[in-house]
Amino acid sequence: MKFSNRIMSMETSPVRKLIPYANGAKAKGKKVYHLNIGQPDIKTPELFFEAVKNFSGDILTYSPSNGIPELIDAMIQYYKNYDIDFSKDEVLIMNGGSEALLFTLMTLLDKGDEIVVPEPFYANYNSMFQVLEINVVPISTKIEDGFHLPSKAEIEKVITPKTKVLLISNPANPTGVTYTKEELDVLAAVAKEKDLFIISDEVYREFVYDGLEYESFASKAKADVKDRVIIIDSVSKRYSACGARIGAVLSKNKDFMAQLYKLCQARLSVPELEQIGSAALYKTPQSYLEEVNEEYKKRRDIVFDALNNMEGVVCRKPEGAFYYIVKLPVDNSEKFVIWLLEEFDIDGETLMMAPAEGFYATPGRGVNEVRIAYALKAEDLIKSMKILEEALKQYPGRVL
Amino acid sequence: MKFSNRIMSMETSPVRKLIPYANGAKAKGKKVYHLNIGQPDIKTPELFFEAVKNFSGDILTYSPSNGIPELIDAMIQYYKNYDIDFSKDEVLIMNGGSEALLFTLMTLLDKGDEIVVPEPFYANYNSMFQVLEINVVPISTKIEDGFHLPSKAEIEKVITPKTKVLLISNPANPTGVTYTKEELDVLAAVAKEKDLFIISDEVYREFVYDGLEYESFASKAKADVKDRVIIIDSVSKRYSACGARIGAVLSKNKDFMAQLYKLCQARLSVPELEQIGSAALYKTPQSYLEEVNEEYKKRRDIVFDALNNMEGVVCRKPEGAFYYIVKLPVDNSEKFVIWLLEEFDIDGETLMMAPAEGFYATPGRGVNEVRIAYALKAEDLIKSMKILEEALKQYPGRVL
Numbered sequence: 055m056k057f058s059n060r061i062m063s064m065e066t067s068p069v070r071k072l073i074p075y076a077n078g079a080k081a082k083g084k085k086v087y088h089l090n091i092g093q094p095d096i097k098t099p100e101l102f103f104e105a106v107k108n109f110s111g112d113i114l115t116y117s118p119s120n121g122i123p124e125l126i127d128a129m130i131q132y133y134k135n136y137d138i139d140f141s142k143d144e145v146l147i148m149n150g151g152s153e154a155l156l157f158t159l160m161t162l163l164d165k166g167d168e169i170v171v172p173e174p175f176y177a178n179y180n181s182m183f184q185v186l187e188i189n190v191v192p193i194s195t196k197i198e199d200g201f202h203l204p205s206k207a208e209i210e211k212v213i214t215p216k217t218k219v220l221l222i223s224n225p226a227n228p229t230g231v232t233y234t235k236e237e238l239d240v241l242a243a244v245a246k247e248k249d250l251f252i253i254s255d256e257v258y259r260e261f262v263y264d265g266l267e268y269e270s271f272a273s274k275a276k277a278d279v280k281d282r283v284i285i286i287d288s289v290s291k292r293y294s295a296c297g298a299r300i301g302a303v304l305s306k307n308k309d310f311m312a313q314l315y316k317l318c319q320a321r322l323s324v325p326e327l328e329q330i331g332s333a334a335l336y337k338t339p340q341s342y343l344e345e346v347n348e349e350y351k352k353r354r355d356i357v358f359d360a361l362n363n364m365e366g367v368v369c370r371k372p373e374g375a376f377y378y379i380v381k382l383p384v385d386n387s388e389k390f391v392i393w394l395l396e397e398f399d400i401d402g403e404t405l406m407m408a409p410a411e412g413f414y415a416t417p418g419r420g421v422n423e424v425r426i427a428y429a430l431k432a433e434d435l436i437k438s439m440k441i442l443e444e445a446l447k448q449y450p451g452r453v454l
Numbered sequence: 455m456k457f458s459n460r461i462m463s464m465e466t467s468p469v470r471k472l473i474p475y476a477n478g479a480k481a482k483g484k485k486v487y488h489l490n491i492g493q494p495d496i497k498t499p500e501l502f503f504e505a506v507k508n509f510s511g512d513i514l515t516y517s518p519s520n521g522i523p524e525l526i527d528a529m530i531q532y533y534k535n536y537d538i539d540f541s542k543d544e545v546l547i548m549n550g551g552s553e554a555l556l557f558t559l560m561t562l563l564d565k566g567d568e569i570v571v572p573e574p575f576y577a578n579y580n581s582m583f584q585v586l587e588i589n590v591v592p593i594s595t596k597i598e599d600g601f602h603l604p605s606k607a608e609i610e611k612v613i614t615p616k617t618k619v620l621l622i623s624n625p626a627n628p629t630g631v632t633y634t635k636e637e638l639d640v641l642a643a644v645a646k647e648k649d650l651f652i653i654s655d656e657v658y659r660e661f662v663y664d665g666l667e668y669e670s671f672a673s674k675a676k677a678d679v680k681d682r683v684i685i686i687d688s689v690s691k692r693y694s695a696c697g698a699r700i701g702a703v704l705s706k707n708k709d710f711m712a713q714l715y716k717l718c719q720a721r722l723s724v725p726e727l728e729q730i731g732s733a734a735l736y737k738t739p740q741s742y743l744e745e746v747n748e749e750y751k752k753r754r755d756i757v758f759d760a761l762n763n764m765e766g767v768v769c770r771k772p773e774g775a776f777y778y779i780v781k782l783p784v785d786n787s788e789k790f791v792i793w794l795l796e797e798f799d800i801d802g803e804t805l806m807m808a809p810a811e812g813f814y815a816t817p818g819r820g821v822n823e824v825r826i827a828y829a830l831k832a833e834d835l836i837k838s839m840k841i842l843e844e845a846l847k848q849y850p851g852r853v854l
Contacts, residue, residue: 055649055650055651055681055682056618057561057709057710057713058561058562058563058564058567059564060560060564061561061562061713061714061716061717062713063715064717064720065716066607066716066719067716067719067720070519070555070719084792093515093516093745094513095496095513096513096514097512098513098514100513103509106507106727107506107507109503112497112498113494113495113496113497113498113694113696113697114498114561114694114695114696114697114698115695115696116491116493116696116697119470126520133542149553149699149721150721150722152720152721152722153721154551156721158721159583160458160460161457162457162458162461162820163458163459164458164459164460165565167458173636176723178720181716181719181720182720183715185560185717185762218456220512223546236540249455250455251455262832269472282455282457289469289820293592294513295514296514296515296516296722296726297513297514297516297517297723297725297726298725298727299512299549299722299723299724301723308458309457313457313462314461316461316465316466316467316581316585317461317585317817318462318465319466319467319581320464320467320552320556320578320581320582320585321549321552321553322550322552322696322699323697324580324697324699325697325699325725325728326697327506327697327698327728328727328728329621334470339817386484
């Protein structure tokens, strides 16, 4: 009785594998600030709960495998506000961005095929590559460049005949980089020249700061690659509705959508109530998104100012999403996080961060880096940064 | 830009591929009785909706990847009523029985591995085998035997060194067979001798008729294979809550559960509201299940009596679930169903059934069979059977 090779090659989520240490700290009465996960503390718009509570049906039936019409229409309208036109058959509703990505990868890549992704990248991407036995080939990016892309020539170097897909997260989890139009142009040119699909994970689309211009890969400016582009979307971050597990895949490549739809049929449907609630979310006034954006910008700046005052800490101010990748003056960031949970506290309080090694495909990279999510409210972030500053002074594995 | 071989090898669901014909019939003003899908018309217990409406949180957050404690506890208690003991770490909550099965298959089988399944079997199993590139090896069963299993020797014949799993649905979709303790003993013995896992899909557990004794593969009588057994469960049919998309995997093999849990982590979580509602469902009084069982028994008998009066129709009375596989005196059941939708009606009414070929792995089997779901109310079934009887007389491809 052996398990599959695919499952055995899958590593435990680096974000989640330290949870037992956090639970241990809590069992000892410590308060733990969770800077390790992107769970916003912003309220989900009431519209969701109202719509769910107003559901008047008396049977929870299977809904259409592609999603309920109200939600598909709401998403189409949302994209129209960005001057992007999608038709009904170019949208498939998914069980979260996670299923959206897993099914998209299954549709595009076989075992041994290569996917090119700027690293560091979202650790769950790796989990999916591993279980699907897809080989990930990283485009290396660095803190010092704010994680922006290298030149076209550098990107082309990693493309091989086995490469089938370019995958980006934009704005990016875990780096906060927001790609410029010019960077997207380079990726589009590479995709055309090398005949690749582009998966653009844009679940943080509204989280772009400082008036920076943001371009979706679905925008009209990228019309010449529209058949290559697959958008991953979700209500999770946009409306602080992670627990609804409602995502979507959008693409103008109808052959792709027809293939992907077979997987949607095999899993029958997505919960109807969550779809009804999510359709209502799209009626949230624009002011909500603006206020949330303002709040995150404030949080980002609190963390930035604090990190900049810590000796030996290296980071750049993120342009989007709500994460930092930060280089710390420590021997090993996983050991440091475990030490924070097991050995350290200030007045009974400590913090948890995600060791960054799990966000890299290249062995050895990220060993002294962490990902910090600034999804907690300002006062908690201020306390967390004080704890981090003091901890870095006391940590026995400090390296300066 | 090619799609993956795995997706290209996946056939469109035979149950769903005729939907355009049904839509065409409706567009022409026909009423279509849907005997093709197992969507019960029984009301979902109010407890679900009450629990969801009473949710007092204001943020929809990620919930634990293994499921919320209330639902896990509710399932454990439900199994205790069957004298089956599961502990908290032996239950993982899933996005429906579909995700439960997909993730279980990913955990156990690699490309090219073999899974042995009595045929005919649920068509979505085939979709999953195809996209995971698992080879299905059928154990042939026949209408005339009520789809009961052949001898141990016959079963052993199909086992090869590549066989890793035996999969059964019990009570079975699409045949309605409910395996005897002796049949389960045979499967258990084969699993032990050949070192196999057993996946037992028991989502129709409460749908067993005529006072027949039902044994779960998780029961104490099967303790000697408990480390091999993986139970697929769901609230969909039990509580007429297909749209909640809440399922579960239960197993006493903790190593298996640890591997499977990695996939749960990768997809983050299952919707919290649906879990809260489903936990409440388990407080439904036993009388609900008894009334539903009585109602289905009545429906089964209506269909049986009607089918038995039709010339050239072959079927056995199902012992469980709510499906019939029926042999019809037609040249090709898919052509017959399309003809029903396109060409036939009585007073503007017609019916849809699932051609059975898609439920078989052996080429050529099931060509003149259909699956009939008796999930509709008695009067609709009576009308449907009248339509079927008349249609069989008029169908140009009739074969007697």
